[in-house]
Amino acid sequence: MLVNDCMTRHPILISPETPASEAQKIMSENNIRHLPVTGAGKRLEGLITRQSFALAPDVLASLDVWDITRYLSGLNVKNIMLSGDKIYTITPQKTVERAARVMNEHKIGCLPVIEDGSVVVGIITESDLLDALQEMLGMPEKGVRVTMRMPDRPGEFAKLSEALGEHMMGVIGIGTYPSRRREGYWDVVLKIRKVSCPEVDAVLSKIPDQEIIDLRDVV
Amino acid sequence: MAETSTDSKRKGAPVLNIENLSVAYKVRGGEIEAVQDVSFDIYRGETHGIVGESGCGKSTVAWAIVNFLGANGYVKRGHIKFQGQDLVGRTGEELRRLRGDQIAMVYQDPMQALNPSLRLGDQMKEVLTVHRDMAEDEAEERSIQMLDRVYMPDPANVMKRYPHQISGGQQQRVVIAMALLNNPALLIMDEPTTALDVTVEAAVLDLIAELRRDFDTAIMYITHNLGVVARVSTRVGVMYAGEMVEKGTVEQLYENPQHPYSQGLMRCVPKLGADKASSILYPIRGRVPPPDSRPAGCVYGPRCDYIEERCRRERPKLRYLPNGVAVRCHFAEEIDPSQWRPSEDLELPTVGREDGPGQTILEVKDLKKYYEVQGGSLRDMVGVADKRYVKAVENATFKVDKGRTLGVVGESGCGKSTLIKTIIGLEDTTSGEAVFMGFDVTDDISTRDEKLIQELQMVFQNPDSTMNPSYSVGRQIARPMERFKTVPKKEIRGEVIKLLRAMRLGENYYNRLPRQLSGGEKQRVGIARALASKPDLVLCDEPVSALDVSVQAAILNLLLGVQHEFNTTLIFIAHDLSVVRFFSDDVAVMYLGQIMEIGPADAIYAPPYHPYTEALLSAVPIPDPKVEQKHIRLEGSVPSAIDPPSGCRFHTRCPRRQLLPDGGKICEEELPPWREIGDGHRIFCHIPEETLRTFDPVISTENIPVTKQSQPLKQGS
Numbered sequence: 001m002l003v004n005d006c007m008t009r010h011p012i013l014i015s016p017e018t019p020a021s022e023a024q025k026i027m028s029e030n031n032i033r034h035l036p037v038t039g040a041g042k043r044l045e046g047l048i049t050r051q052s053f054a055l056a057p058d059v060l061a062s063l064d065v066w067d068i069t070r071y072l073s074g075l076n077v078k079n080i081m082l083s084g085d086k087i088y089t090i091t092p093q094k095t096v097e098r099a100a101r102v103m104n105e106h107k108i109g110c111l112p113v114i115e116d117g118s119v120v121v122g123i124i125t126e127s128d129l130l131d132a133l134q135e136m137l138g139m140p141e142k143g144v145r146v147t148m149r150m151p152d153r154p155g156e157f158a159k160l161s162e163a164l165g166e167h168m169m170g171v172i173g174i175g176t177y178p179s180r181r182r183e184g185y186w187d188v189v190l191k192i193r194k195v196s197c198p199e200v201d202a203v204l205s206k207i208p209d210q211e212i213i214d215l216r217d218v219v
Numbered sequence: 220m221a222e223t224s225t226d227s228k229r230k231g232a233p234v235l236n237i238e239n240l241s242v243a244y245k246v247r248g249g250e251i252e253a254v255q256d257v258s259f260d261i262y263r264g265e266t267h268g269i270v271g272e273s274g275c276g277k278s279t280v281a282w283a284i285v286n287f288l289g290a291n292g293y294v295k296r297g298h299i300k301f302q303g304q305d306l307v308g309r310t311g312e313e314l315r316r317l318r319g320d321q322i323a324m325v326y327q328d329p330m331q332a333l334n335p336s337l338r339l340g341d342q343m344k345e346v347l348t349v350h351r352d353m354a355e356d357e358a359e360e361r362s363i364q365m366l367d368r369v370y371m372p373d374p375a376n377v378m379k380r381y382p383h384q385i386s387g388g389q390q391q392r393v394v395i396a397m398a399l400l401n402n403p404a405l406l407i408m409d410e411p412t413t414a415l416d417v418t419v420e421a422a423v424l425d426l427i428a429e430l431r432r433d434f435d436t437a438i439m440y441i442t443h444n445l446g447v448v449a450r451v452s453t454r455v456g457v458m459y460a461g462e463m464v465e466k467g468t469v470e471q472l473y474e475n476p477q478h479p480y481s482q483g484l485m486r487c488v489p490k491l492g493a494d495k496a497s498s499i500l501y502p503i504r505g506r507v508p509p510p511d512s513r514p515a516g517c518v519y520g521p522r523c524d525y526i527e528e529r530c531r532r533e534r535p536k537l538r539y540l541p542n543g544v545a546v547r548c549h550f551a552e553e554i555d556p557s558q559w560r561p562s563e564d565l566e567l568p569t570v571g572r573e574d575g576p577g578q579t580i581l582e583v584k585d586l587k588k589y590y591e592v593q594g595g596s597l598r599d600m601v602g603v604a605d606k607r608y609v610k611a612v613e614n615a616t617f618k619v620d621k622g623r624t625l626g627v628v629g630e631s632g633c634g635k636s637t638l639i640k641t642i643i644g645l646e647d648t649t650s651g652e653a654v655f656m657g658f659d660v661t662d663d664i665s666t667r668d669e670k671l672i673q674e675l676q677m678v679f680q681n682p683d684s685t686m687n688p689s690y691s692v693g694r695q696i697a698r699p700m701e702r703f704k705t706v707p708k709k710e711i712r713g714e715v716i717k718l719l720r721a722m723r724l725g726e727n728y729y730n731r732l733p734r735q736l737s738g739g740e741k742q743r744v745g746i747a748r749a750l751a752s753k754p755d756l757v758l759c760d761e762p763v764s765a766l767d768v769s770v771q772a773a774i775l776n777l778l779l780g781v782q783h784e785f786n787t788t789l790i791f792i793a794h795d796l797s798v799v800r801f802f803s804d805d806v807a808v809m810y811l812g813q814i815m816e817i818g819p820a821d822a823i824y825a826p827p828y829h830p831y832t833e834a835l836l837s838a839v840p841i842p843d844p845k846v847e848q849k850h851i852r853l854e855g856s857v858p859s860a861i862d863p864p865s866g867c868r869f870h871t872r873c874p875r876r877q878l879l880p881d882g883g884k885i886c887e888e889e890l891p892p893w894r895e896i897g898d899g900h901r902i903f904c905h906i907p908e909e910t911l912r913t914f915d916p917v918i919s920t921e922n923i924p925v926t927k928q929s930q931p932l933k934q935g936s
Contacts, residue, residue: 009435010234010263010404012302015316030232030303041351042320119351121402 003099004092006132007113007122013038016045016078023048023077034110036120037081043118044089046081049109053080089114092121096132099124138173138191139219144200147214148188148207149179159207160188167203169195187213232303233260234404234437235284240297242276242283251510252295253279257463258537259456261405266431266438268452268469270445270484272767274507276461277441281407284439285322286314302404320350323398327410329390332397333382339393340378346400365396369426372855386856388419392426399430409441416630417794418853421838424450425852443767445488446797446840449473457481460507460518463537467544469844475556477546479523482556487772488842489797491824491918500801501561502773506737517548525554577621580755580788581642586651586661588612588634588641592861609860611637613812613868614651619756619805624782624789626803626820628796628835632857634812635792639758642790643675656755673703676749680761682741686733692719692744693729699752718747721784722777739770743777750781756788763798775802796839800824805899808832811868812860818900827911829902830875836917847919867891867905878906 014023014035027035027050037046063071090099090111099111103126113122134140150156164171173191180187192200197217204212242254254276261267269277282288284299284306299306301322306314326332334342340362347358359378366374369392382390391411398406408427412420428451431438440451448455449469456466457478465478476482486501505522514520517530529549537547548554589608598604612634619625627635640646642653644664653660658671676699679685686695696715700706706714716726722743733741742762749757759778763771775798782789793799799806800820807817808829816829823832837851853872858864864871867886876883883905891905902911 008231008263010302010321010402010437012232012304013321017316026303032231043351116351116353116357 001096001132001136002092003090003094003096003113003122003124006096006128006135007092007124008128009122011036011112011120011123013042013120014048014077015039016076016081018077019073020053020075020077020080021072024053034123034125036112036123037077037083038120042120044087044112044114044120046078046083047087047110047112048077048081052082055080087112090124091115096124096129100129103129136173137175137189138171138193141172141191141193142217143172143191143193144195144197144215144217145173145189145191145219146200146204146212148190148204148210149182149185149213150188150210152178152184152186156186156210157188160204160210163203163207164190164192167199169200169203191219231263233262233300234302235261235439236298236300237280237284238298238300240280240283240299241295242279242288242292243295244288245291245293246511252461253292253510254283254461256297256537257456257458257461258297259463259466261437261439263404263437264431264435265454266427266440266452268448268455269439269441269458270443270448270455271458272443272507272769274460274509275458276510277458278409279461280458281324281409281439281441284405284407285324286311320401321404322407323401323403323405324407324409325391325394325398325411327413329387329394329414330382332394333390335382337381338378339380339382339385343378343393343397343400346397350401362396362400365400366393368399369393369396369430370422371396386419388415388423388856391415391419391423395423395426395430399434399436402434403436405437405439407439407441410443411440412447413442413444417796417835417838417840418630419856420447420840422852424840427451444840445484445768445842449842449844450840457484460513461510462518462547463545464519464547465544467542471542471544473842473844475544477540477544477551477554478519478548479525479554480519482554482559483522484768485842486559487769489795489801490843491797491800491836491839491841491846500772500775502776503769506739506770507767519548524559525550577623579618580621580656581790582618582652582654583642584616584652586612586615586638586641586653587649588637588646589649607861610812610863611860612641613863615814617805617807617814617817619788619790621755621788622782622786623804624791624802626799626806627790627792627809628794628799628806629809630835630857631794632811632860633809634860635809636760637812638809639677639760639790639792643677643758644672669703673699673705673752674755676752676754676757678742678745678749678757678759678762680764682738682745683733685745686741688733691730691732692724692736695733695744696747696751699748703752705752715747715751718751721750721781722747723773737770738766739774742766742770742774746774746778746781750785750787753785754787756790759789759791761792761794764793764795771798778802796824796835797841808835811857811863813868814903815869816900816902818896819898822896822898822900826914826916827896827902827908828914828917829904829911830873830906831869833914833917834874841918849915849917851917867903875906878910 012026012030012032012035014037016037016039023035033050035048036044037048039045060068088102088106088108088111090102090113092113092115103111110123110125112120113124115121148160169192171190172193175189176186179185197215201212201215238258240254240257241252243250243252257280259267271277283294294307343362344358347353347361348355363374363378366377371377371389371392377385412423415423424447442448452469454468455472456463457480459480465481472481476485483503487503489500503522516532517535520526520530535547535549537545539545540551588611590611592607592609594604594607596604615638627638629635637646641648642660644660644667647663648661664672693715696718697711700711700714716729719725719728724740724743763774766774781787791802803820805818806820806823808815808831810831815831816823834851834853837849841848851874855872858871866888870876870883870886873886876886879885885905891903894902894904894908896902896908
């Protein structure tokens with residue numbers, strides 16, 4: 001899955017000259033947490049997040065109540081947005097895992113997706129990645145979810161898929177990771193549709209050297 | 220992928236949110252509210268259809284979104300929110316910034332959107348170089364990619380051409396490609412396929428559906444064609460007289476229309492799936508009121524069959540029914556469309572005449588019409604070069620019996636109109652025989668006997684351009700009577716009024732001028748004029764294509780009634796296959812000047828088909844989202860008639876050629892034989908009848924519930 005497949009296209013964009021109060025209104029009305037700031041030709045100039053509205057206390061402390069109002073009304077998007085190297089971006093042809101890693105590394109909640117240097121074509125956020133995770137594990141559809149533990153050597157997965165193929169079982173979600181509990185083993189999560197738990201148990205428990213460590217039909 | 224929970228979650232806020240929108244035009248002596256109280260939302264990756272007859276305010280809504288209302292138009296009330304930000308009440312500069320390049324429009328006529336004096340490539344590149352500051356060569360590359368994306372053949376070459384050098388369907392693709400170059404969030408399409416042939420239209424509609432998925436664009440699709448809406452939309456709003464009278468999902472609307480107007484619309488479009496007897500059209504009486512004279516209560520009241528006192532008094536509000544459909548009708552829950560009966564004053568034609576074939580009135584044999592092409596070379600000018608011809612009609616052979624209707628269908632440029640122009644004598648024939656009631660009609664009209672001219676009359680597509688604007692209706696109709704002396708001079712006026720009455724037009728129309736008539740009324744006058752000389756054969760060239768569906772239904776029923784009353788024979792040209800089926804006893808399918816298949820109407824619409832007929836049928840948009848249609852799309856465009864393909868003219872695009880040995884080599888080399896299927900049904904194809912019979916029907920109607928119309932139909936007068 002590439003960024004192109006799971007990003008949100010046509011995000012709401014805002015121009016740098018918009019008053020900050022309006023940006024705040026747009027975000028709360030549309031229930032979004034990130035707002036890319038663009039100039040002509042949808043070119044990225046900055047990014048507004050919920051934190052952008054948290055003003056530094058020392059700025060406000062020096063003002064009296066009336067000055068605060070004036071100060072706030074004069075505030076534009078370009079005064080509060082993140083810009084320059086504080087924004088991390090990604091292109092549509094990168095993988096989702098790369099997007100996840102960038103976001104994780106920098107502890108950020110979204111990446112504007114850009115093309116042609118700086119033209120915004122979409123945005124990928126934490127929720128998009130969580131959606132992608134659900135989809136990859138076959139969440140939207142009903143089925144049996146099984147976790148198999150198998151030794152870390154070539155040919156083990158082939159045994160599993162052979163067994164599945166023999167019984168015409170359709171896999172709609174899959175994920176693997178090195179076993180947390182047992183060194184030298186991998187856990188494979190599969191979601192299989194149109195079968196019942198006993199059917200899956202009967203087929204997969206017979207595979208030599210592998211074991212079913214979790215089996216459920218309610219995810 | 221099916222609509223899943225993640226999908227709906229991903230949708231988020233609507234791209235376009237229109238709330239209680241009213242648009243008014245300032246005119247002399249006040250203002251006119253063209254659109255009132257329209258509300259709808261469009262989400263990412265969704266196509267929202269807007270349907271309604273002309274003059275219902277569909278385009279006005281679209282123009283309001285892009286602030287294209289003209290100097291005297293303005294948004295009177297309501298909000299237009301695009302991407303969460305209100306567009307109403309902003310200055311031009313602000314709007315430009317808000318909308319930026321995020322809204323694109325595609326109009327009906329692609330030539331209006333393309334600059335005829337610039338190469339297509341330059342026009343496309345400009346979008347990118349101006350809006351995105353892209354370098355020239357990069358823009359070129361991107362444009363070519365996009366042309367490829369909309370399945371334009373040979374895109375690099377198309378970039379160098381001028382708009383007039385490509386076909387209409389291709390022009391529309393260029394416009395769509397241009398609209399998508401900027402990756403807009405909202406695409407407004409205003410009747411984008413109305414001017415295209417069915418086969419091209421089908422391809423463009425497929426393309427729109429595909430692009431919507433790929434680019435996640437929100438599409439607002441305006442059309443009057445219920446079949447097209449059923450094919451492309453996810454949700455639909457029905458507009459009538461400036462108001463949204465019903466909105467819901469496509470399935471809801473087509474299965475169970477709630478508003479009497481939606482129900483009426485459904486009843487006046489011919490359905491290809493149903494059999495002929497049940498495809499009676501029930502026109503809606505009256506017509507859409509102009510914006511300045513809308514009734515006080517329910518706007519649809521005067522045309523509604525269920526009108527009650529409350530409808531006259533109180534304007535209904537748009538309200539939501541339990542199933543999520545919004546409808547603007549006081550009595551939506553109480554109205555059961557299956558209980559609907561045509562009202563007493565509605566004229567319905569008789570169907571299923573069982574009088575069998577009468578005497579043959581017109582017999583055409585091997586009729587050819589070639590036009591000489593003037594070459595530009597010196598050899599041409601001196602006259603020594605080989606003459607080249609446009610072979611507009613090739614070996615047409617058919618006969619028409621008295622009192623029956625022959626329908627002629629085919630894409631534009633297939634020679635339908637040339638065929639009837641030749642018969643009526645507006646063009647002389649190149650060779651072949653055409654015998655009409657014992658007279659030879661291969662010669663030009665100027666040499667014909669007056670008696671013969673009187674027996675052959677024609678109804679044209681566009682009544683505007685065939686009527687003298689300064690002659691009153693009565694005079695227009697009286698003229699043929701005077702000319703042919705079919706009626707004594709003193710009785711002409713009475714006779715004209717009789718004809719007007721037969722056209723349901725009343726005596727008060729006698730002194731009106733064409734500009735005082737609506738499109739449907741003009742066409743009625745056109746038909747009356749054609750019938751004035753009491754002809755035996757009337758040739759109709761697309762008489763209903765330019766009309767709204769409800770008017771179309773009335774005109775078709777009228778023609779059927781007239782035919783029944785006067786026992787007139789008709790040749791009926793149309794590009795709409797569903798109309799032809801409803802209307803005709805026999806159908807001829809033409810391709811590139813050649814009749815490909817001819818036979819009784821019901822036989823044409825069921826296997827065995829000619830592969831071309833099969834492709835045409837699979838392209839027809841059917842106003843029922845549940846009907847399953849085979850997916851056959853013809854590649855490329857109709858070849859030039861100057862140099863038609865050798866052998867079978869259809870071989871370059873035939874999807875069934877592979878059924879023959881050698882990949883259909885014989886199709887390129889030899890003219891196909893006429894295969895007699897029986898009962899006058901003939902197919903011009905190399906593929907043997909047994910194979911043709913194995914084709915599955917294009918339209919599977921298994922899922923369609925039989926419409927409850929058991930009561931005997933009223934006999935037409």
